[in-house]
Amino acid sequence: xxxxLLVLVLLQNSTHTNRFVEDSVxxxxxxxxxxxxxxxxxxxxxxxxxxxxxxxxxxxxxxFLIPTTLELNGGDIITIAKQSYPVPKKINLExxxxxxxxxxxxxxxxxxxxxxxxxxxGKYVLEAKLHYQACDNKTCFxxxxxxxxxxxxxx
Amino acid sequence: MGLMKQVVGLILLFLSFQxxxxxxxxxxxxxxxxxQLKAVNGKIYSIEQLxxxxxxxxxxxxxCPFCTAEAPYLEELSKTYADKGVQVLxxxxxEDKALVEKLTQRFGFTFPVLLDEDGAVSTxxxxxxxxxxxxxxxxxxxxxxxxxxxxxxxxxxxxDSVNFDAKLSKLKQKLxxxxxxxxx
Numbered sequence: 443x444x445x446x447l448l449v450l451v452l453l454q455n456s457t458h459t460n461r462f463v464e465d466s467v468x469x470x471x472x473x474x475x476x477x478x479x480x481x482x483x484x485x486x487x488x489x490x491x492x493x494x495x496x497x498x499x500x501x502x503x504x505x506f507l508i509p510t511t512l513e514l515n516g517g518d519i520i521t522i523a524k525q526s527y528p529v530p531k532k533i534n535l536e537x538x539x540x541x542x543x544x545x546x547x548x549x550x551x552x553x554x555x556x557x558x559x560x561x562x563x564g565k566y567v568l569e570a571k572l573h574y575q576a577c578d579n580k581t582c583f584x585x586x587x588x589x590x591x592x593x594x595x596x597x
Numbered sequence: 598m599g600l601m602k603q604v605v606g607l608i609l610l611f612l613s614f615q616x617x618x619x620x621x622x623x624x625x626x627x628x629x630x631x632x633q634l635k636a637v638n639g640k641i642y643s644i645e646q647l648x649x650x651x652x653x654x655x656x657x658x659x660x661c662p663f664c665t666a667e668a669p670y671l672e673e674l675s676k677t678y679a680d681k682g683v684q685v686l687x688x689x690x691x692e693d694k695a696l697v698e699k700l701t702q703r704f705g706f707t708f709p710v711l712l713d714e715d716g717a718v719s720t721x722x723x724x725x726x727x728x729x730x731x732x733x734x735x736x737x738x739x740x741x742x743x744x745x746x747x748x749x750x751x752x753x754x755x756x757d758s759v760n761f762d763a764k765l766s767k768l769k770q771k772l773x774x775x776x777x778x779x780x781x
């Protein structure tokens with residue numbers, strides 16, 4: 443509900459500067475971006491995992507684990523070409539030969555996109571979703587998603 | 598002689614730490630909260646029908662990495678202790694049966710995997726003083742309990758990823774203790 447209101451406020455009052463959204467585990471920050479119709483660019487989504495937590499990485503060895511993924515609906519404005527995730531950190535599971543692939547601290551997801559030739563000039567706010575499953579030393583939390591805006595200006 | 602005293606002292610200190618680790622939750626020593634749940638195999642299991650057996654209970658979800666790391670050791674434990682009156686059960690928290698079934702097949706569990714579809718049983722097993730800010734059904738995930746023949750909780754370890762005990766050595770130690778002494 444709060445996130446929904448935040449997105450609404452941004453839609454009405456968009457300046458496309460650096461915005462952030464956070465929950466109890468994650469803080470997301472995305473700088474506003476200018477692009478010409480037909481041009482290719484990269485959106486860098488800055489994610490901060492709060493101290494003491496980690497989230498599962500994007501590419502995991504185990505199909506049952508929940509990877510960190512980013513979903514972005516480009517609508518009539520942009521086409522997503524690819525997403526790049528950082529190299530994960532290995533956490534050894536004490537007493538076993540197994541390890542987890544995780545992100546903690548700060549990391550960036552790069553979204554490579556093409557602005558559509560047909561995109562009209564103007565300011566847009568795209569809605570993005572980050573899906574993740576976090577743990578701390580004492581608990582593994584149910585998977586969550588956090589919705590955040592990405593401000594984009596077609597020049 | 599001095600050395601002997603030091604060794605005995607260290608053993609006593611170790612045992613006291615073990616004891617603290619097992620008894621730092623308010624549910625230790627309490628009757629296990631009653632439940633009746635359907636298993637992946639379609640049968641209904643209740644804590645009451647298991648009285649007279651020692652029950653090892655593990656709370657899990659398919660996406661919990663620590664739960665999957667413990668899974669083969671739970672199966673091994675079940676096979677080792679089945680003929681000693683020990684019943685191993687997994688309680689899966691708030692997930693679809695099809696997904697849980699898939700994980701059950703992967704690990705070849707020979708013991709029942711119960712479906713706590715609404716998280717109500719998991720909520721009952723959340724010690725009130727642990728993570729008071731968290732939805733209660735999330736607290737026991739990756740936790741292991743031993744319920745004695747009388748239905749009392751004798752061991753309860755919640756996740757501690759820093760000192761992760763995938764091989765369930767502390768649980769086995771307590772289990773051996775209970776088996777040796779009957780139901781102390």
